Amino acid sequence: MLDGLLSFYVRVFEIAVSRHLDDRLAPLGFTGRKGTISSLLLIARHGGIRATTIATLLGIDKSITVKTVDELQHKKLVSRRSAVDDKRAQELFVTQKGADLADKLEKLIVAHSDEFFANLMTREEHDIVVDIFRRAFNRLREVEQ
Amino acid sequence: MLDGLLSFYVRVFEIAVSRHLDDRLAPLGFTGRKGTISSLLLIARHGGIRATTIATLLGIDKSITVKTVDELQHKKLVSRRSAVDDKRAQELFVTQKGADLADKLEKLIVAHSDEFFANLMTREEHDIVVDIFRRAFNRLREVEQ
């Protein structure tokens, strides 16, 4: 019944994978709302990215992004700089501390994701799913424009 | 960076697919917390299922399940009946009204899931992913026992 439903699996795995990541992160004392890590990594890799871009990329409300960035800035991981070409816009950059943490987190998260799914599917299956999802994700972002 | 991460895609698609379902459900005036629909469908298809089973299946806290069932019962969609073999346990059943709603919802959700992903991947890709996830899901539930 819920058996052939991709939406169901996406939900269930989201819950399970989040829990797994929390377990991995707990020893590091890292805390933060759900989109915090994704946001930090996005800023680390795309210096100058804007809050709105993060919001549309992750599919969340922009007010959440603002709160997330506030948090990251308060921890001195991220800085805001107003854009020269648009004084409304704030460009986001990681600090050195933020860059270091992003590197650490990225390694940890790649390991976590691989480990979590390694128990559940073969490497080939994993790569097939990633490939399909990657293209689907790109299409999703096009559609939502 | 987040690019090859299955955990990332699972999260992003969970957000997007939930939103899509909410849009589809809104006209029907159906409201309920996140696991409400999954719970109702599980009870409809597996009459006599217990709250704890739902909780472990969906990977959520049992207190959430209790609240969800309270809600469903209050709407006269579900009834509790204490099990003969274990007086602590409550077996869950749908009422006629619950069964009707479950049928309606199931059709709607299958349509929603198919429609959502049809825009993002081919039918073959969809079926490949479902197949992999189905087996992964079964393994996940084994592991968690």
Added chain:
DNA sequence: GAAATTAGGTGAATAATTCAACTAATTTTT
């Protein structure tokens, strides 16, 4: 039969999300 575990449940604390509203900057219209 005592001790430990399990099912269901409660309620308070915490966290996350939504939403409407606001300012200031920018773009579009007229």
Added chain:
DNA sequence: AAAAATTAGTTGAATTATTCACCTAATTTC
């Protein structure tokens, strides 16, 4: 070029969801 509409970021309140510790009663385990 002034007026109108839109956009980026932000705030705060209301709502919703989740976690957690704890409780009772029933059942197992020892």
